Amino acid sequence: MTIELNNRRYCSDLSLDLNNQTVELAGWVDTIRDHGQLLFMHLRDRSGVVQLVFNPEDNKDLHHQAEQLRSEYCVALKGIVIERDDEAKNPHVPTGMLEVHVSDLILYNKAKTPPFLISEKSVAEDEHQDFNVDEDLRLTYRYLDLRRHSMQHNMITRHKIMREIRNYLDEKGFIDIETPVLTKSTPEGARDYLVPSRHHDNCFYALPQSPQMFKQLLMVSGLDKYYQIVKCFRDEDLRPNRQPEFTQLDLEASFIDETYIYSLLEPLVERVFKLAGKSLQGPFPHITYEDAMNRYGNDHPDLRFDMTMVDVTDLLKNVNYKIFNTIANNNGAIKGIKVSNKASEMSKNMLQEELAKKVVPKFGGKGMTWMKVIDGKLESNIVQFFSEQEQADLIHALEATDNDVLLFVADTNKALVNDVLGRLRLYVGQKWGFIDHSKIAACWVTDFPMFELKDNRLNSMHHPFTQPDDSFMRAQTTDDFLAVNSRAYDLVINGEEIGGGSIRIHDSDTQAKIFQTLGMTDDDIKQKFGFFVEALTYGTPPHGGLALGMDRLVSMVLDTASIREVIAFPKNRVAFCPLTQAPSNVGNQQLDELKLSCVKNV
RNA sequence: GGGGGCGUAGUUCAGUUUGGUUAGAACGCCGGCCUGUCACGCCGGAGGUCGCCGGUUCGAUCCCGGUCGUCCCCGCCA
Numbered sequence: 018m019t020i021e022l023n024n025r026r027y028c029s030d031l032s033l034d035l036n037n038q039t040v041e042l043a044g045w046v047d048t049i050r051d052h053g054q055l056l057f058m059h060l061r062d063r064s065g066v067v068q069l070v071f072n073p074e075d076n077k078d079l080h081h082q083a084e085q086l087r088s089e090y091c092v093a094l095k096g097i098v099i100e101r102d103d104e105a106k107n108p109h110v111p112t113g114m115l116e117v118h119v120s121d122l123i124l125y126n127k128a129k130t131p132p133f134l135i136s137e138k139s140v141a142e143d144e145h146q147d148f149n150v151d152e153d154l155r156l157t158y159r160y161l162d163l164r165r166h167s168m169q170h171n172m173i174t175r176h177k178i179m180r181e182i183r184n185y186l187d188e189k190g191f192i193d194i195e196t197p198v199l200t201k202s203t204p205e206g207a208r209d210y211l212v213p214s215r216h217h218d219n220c221f222y223a224l225p226q227s228p229q230m231f232k233q234l235l236m237v238s239g240l241d242k243y244y245q246i247v248k249c250f251r252d253e254d255l256r257p258n259r260q261p262e263f264t265q266l267d268l269e270a271s272f273i274d275e276t277y278i279y280s281l282l283e284p285l286v287e288r289v290f291k292l293a294g295k296s297l298q299g300p301f302p303h304i305t306y307e308d309a310m311n312r313y314g315n316d317h318p319d320l321r322f323d324m325t326m327v328d329v330t331d332l333l334k335n336v337n338y339k340i341f342n343t344i345a346n347n348n349g350a351i352k353g354i355k356v357s358n359k360a361s362e363m364s365k366n367m368l369q370e371e372l373a374k375k376v377v378p379k380f381g382g383k384g385m386t387w388m389k390v391i392d393g394k395l396e397s398n399i400v401q402f403f404s405e406q407e408q409a410d411l412i413h414a415l416e417a418t419d420n421d422v423l424l425f426v427a428d429t430n431k432a433l434v435n436d437v438l439g440r441l442r443l444y445v446g447q448k449w450g451f452i453d454h455s456k457i458a459a460c461w462v463t464d465f466p467m468f469e470l471k472d473n474r475l476n477s478m479h480h481p482f483t484q485p486d487d488s489f490m491r492a493q494t495t496d497d498f499l500a501v502n503s504r505a506y507d508l509v510i511n512g513e514e515i516g517g518g519s520i521r522i523h524d525s526d527t528q529a530k531i532f533q534t535l536g537m538t539d540d541d542i543k544q545k546f547g548f549f550v551e552a553l554t555y556g557t558p559p560h561g562g563l564a565l566g567m568d569r570l571v572s573m574v575l576d577t578a579s580i581r582e583v584i585a586f587p588k589n590r591v592a593f594c595p596l597t598q599a600p601s602n603v604g605n606q607q608l609d610e611l612k613l614s615c616v617k618n619v
Numbered sequence: 620g621g622g623g624g625c626g627u628a629g630u631u632c633a634g635u636u637u638g639g640u641u642a643g644a645a646c647g648c649c650g651g652c653c654u655g656u657c658a659c660g661c662c663g664g665a666g667g668u669c670g671c672c673g674g675u676u677c678g679a680u681c682c683c684g685g686u687c688g689u690c691c692c693c694g695c696c697a
Contacts, residue, residue: 052660053653068657088647105655113657130648133630149631153689206697226697253696254620379692471697480697590690 020093020123027064031112035098040117042067043093045128045164046086047136056083060092060117061136063169068107068116069096075118082122089128089135089164095121132158137166152581157595159586171583175571177292179246182266185285191242191268196231198224198248203545206480207251210261213611224250227564230549232269233482233521236560237552244268246567258569258580261592266516269562275506275520278563279461282508282516290457293574297457301508305464314439316465319512320458322451326352326438329425332410338402340384341427349429354442355415356422359449360389363422369398376444377426382437386425390417443512459510467503470495474536479505481531483519484561490530498534508565515570518563525553 025041044062051057056071073080086092096119107113133150148167155162162168183193202209202223209223225231227249235243245267252261270277283299290297302320309318312325330351333341341351356363373385388397388411395408403411415423424445426438446452467485468475475498477483484504492498505519522528528550532542542550568580581587588594608614 048657050656050659051653052656055654055656057656057659059657066657070655072654074654102655105657107657110657130629134647151630151689154630203697207695229697251696254694256696257691259696381693477697483697591688 018121018123020095020121022093025093028060028062028067029065029111031067031098031115031117033098033100033115036100036115037097039095039097039120041093041095042117044091045135046088046090046092049086049088051084056080057116058083058086059136060094061166063173065111065166067112068110069094070099070116070118072118076120079119079122082124083119086124087128087130089131091125091128093123093125094119131161133161135161135164153589153595156587156589159596163585168582171571171575171577172585174293174575175583178289178571178574179567181288181292182246182285185288186244186268189242189281191244191270192240193245194235194240194243195245196225196228196247200225200231203230207253210250210252213613215610218612226251227265228267229480229482230546232267232562233560234549234552236269236271236521237555237557239271239558241272242268242270243562255588255590255592257590258572260568260580260584260587262588263580264567266565266567267562268564269560271558271560273559273561275463275504275561278506278518278561282563282565283459286459286508286510289570290574295457295574297459301459301461303461303463306462306466306502307464309462310435314435314437314442316462316507317509317512317514318460318462319443319446319452320460320509321453321456321511322446324354324356324442324446324451326354326435326442327415328352329411329414332414333407336403336407338399341386344427344429347429348431349427350431350434351425351427352434352438353411353415353423353425354438354445355417356424356445356449357451358420359422360391360420362449363387363389365398368422368424372424372441372445377437377441380437380440380444381433382426382441383428384426385441386427388423388425390419390421390423392419395423457510459508462507462509463505464502465505465507466499467501468498468534470499475499475534477531477535479503479517479519481535482521482528484522485527485531490527492534504561506563508563510570510573513569513573514566515573516563516565518561520559520561523553523557523559525550528553 020041022041022043025043028042028044031040042060042062044060047059047061047066049056049058054073058069058071059066060069069083071080071083094117096117098115099118100115101107101113132154137148148165163172186193199212199222202211202221203226206226209226212222212224214220214222228245228247232243232245247265247267248262249265250262253259255261270281279300283301286301287297287299304312304318306316309316311328313319314326328350330345330349333345333351336342336345343349345351368387373387377385386397386399388395388400390396390412393412395403395411400408411417411423415421417423424438424441426434426441428434428437466478467483467489469478470476475495486502486504488497489501492501503519505517507517508515522531529542532546532550537545568584571583572580575583577583586594586596593600
């Protein structure tokens with residue numbers, strides 16, 4: 018028997034408009050409910066499920082055939098759409114008002130019992146019901162994991178986001194141009210993945226950490242507006258939200274400034290989140306790097322809640338509390354956050370034993386001081402060391418009112434105070450319900466330092482092609498250079514860095530001085546960036562761009578636990594693919610051709 | 620590279636505290652019954668190298684050492 022499938026429909030396309038009509042469907046057996054005579058089944062395809070009915074009174078042979086079916090068997094069928102009786106309708110399933118009375122059935126393939134349950138039962142109420150299976154097992158059988166409805170939803174949404182981005186950038190005049198994957202190793206940044214060359218002895222390609230130099234070369238070429246959704250590779254240790262290969266939206270444009278980038282990206286981000294029914298409005302707030310560090314303790318502030326850090330060092334220069342006094346008078350910092358309206362809920366025991374003694378030390382802090390605001394006065398285990406004036410100053414500085422809790426971190430190392438208190442802010446915000454998870458809070462972080470000290474040497478904070486501010490060409494000393502800001506910007510959403518970019522250097526004098534400042538010799542430059550510096554001398558336009566981490570963005574839009582949920586075939590935590598067993602050994606013949614040999618480490 | 624957690628049935632987990640006869644549950648799977656189920660129900664059944672190697676012991680899933688795998692935190696990620 019054959020069933021004509023060119024007009025087949027998806028399960029969730031079925032509606033009462035098709036009542037009493039014949040339809041063709043194809044997919045996998047999702048669930049079976051066998052009543053001995055009447056046999057119900059859910060058929061699943063990528064759109065969802067629909068209930069099939071086999072009644073032996075209608076067709077005994079067919080019913081017998083259907084009784085042989087098991088979960089995950091691949092089938093096609095022909096049947097009539099029938100509206101269910103009212104009491105038999107299932108409001109939890111989108112097609113629950115109807116069912117298909119099957120007349121013809123083809124079994125394409127049986128299936129072994131899968132290593133984990135694929136059916137998600139189509140229970141709409143808790144769509145994110147627990148799917149708790151070891152991730153390596155899921156990755157080993159990823160093709161079955163991807164048969165699950167929620168994974169298909171993730172993949173389909175990812176596709177829609179990519180399509181939205183391409184449409185938008187096309188509207189804006191951007192051209193999609195591919196850049197090489199086999200390319201040149203760059204000395205800066207992350208570790209490169211290397212590919213040995215068979216044609217050139219002792220030579221290696223590197224997989225791109227990003228198409229950075231190529232996209233700038235495209236601007237030299239006059240292509241003007243470029244974008245690409247492209248894989249990038251970095252051989253660093255993995256983290257939950259990090260993969261050795263990941264996808265970036267990479268874009269670059271000429272004759273533009275920061276304002277152009279902001280106004281280009283903001284509607285794009287809005288449209289992307291709108292695909293998942295989430296709204297946010299531009300313009301996104303701007304916050305300088307310095308502000309972000311001082312008020313939030315990191316350069317990727319979570320603006321979904323307030324609780325900003327306040328510096329009270331100057332108020333406590335004469336305080337009797339010895340720890341604070343020493344720190345305040347030795348160039349240290351004392352900073353606090355206000356936990357609004359939680360004094361009655363946060364017990365002294367929790368504040369002291371949990372936060373001060375366990376949580377804060379885990380964040381690298383030496384200690385934490387807490388105070389509660391009760392009847393306009395401060396209460397804590399150390400409040401007697403603070404004068405009335407100092408107490409009033411603290412309440413005023415943190416704009417505290419009754420039932421607030423103030424948490425302070427102090428250290429002679431100012432950067433440490435920002436770091437520890439920033440982490441504490443996030444911890445408290447999370448644990449005590451200050452984060453509104455329905456909210457999308459985006460911002461631009463700007464005015465990054467151009468350089469940072471790394472192993473006591475000047476190092477590019479963003480990358481060496483970033484345009485510095487005007488003070489750079491005058492700068493001489495290390496301190497001068499450290500004071501230079503760059504024209505870089507990061508896009509931060511809900512406390513996560515989603516992307517970043519900069520206005521680039523377009524004249525070779527500035528570029529040369531940057532390389533020089535970074536301690537690179539002429540030979541270094543020539544060998545590593547020679548072609549690039551040369552290119553800058555042929556009429557380079559002013560230009561700039563940005564790259565967005567697409568895996569993180571999609572993961573955020575879909576609210577998944579990790580980026581691996583939005584990547585079809587990810588690597589696991591140790592950069593291994595349990596499905597293909599990559600990376601793996603290769604034969605000696607392959608190694609010989611590459612003139613490589615493995616040094617066994619015994 | 621440093622620190623920590625975990626590894627028991629196809630899956631998710633109990634059990635190990637205090638070593639002791641036959642290692643359990645739920646779901647899944649197989650068989651039987653069942654005409655309106657949709658987490659169908661009822662009855663029955665199969666299914667285990669307790670990650671691996673070694674040690675202690677009369678005896679090890681349990682204690683100790685090592686090893687492998689995996690997850691988390693820090694370093695790292697221009």
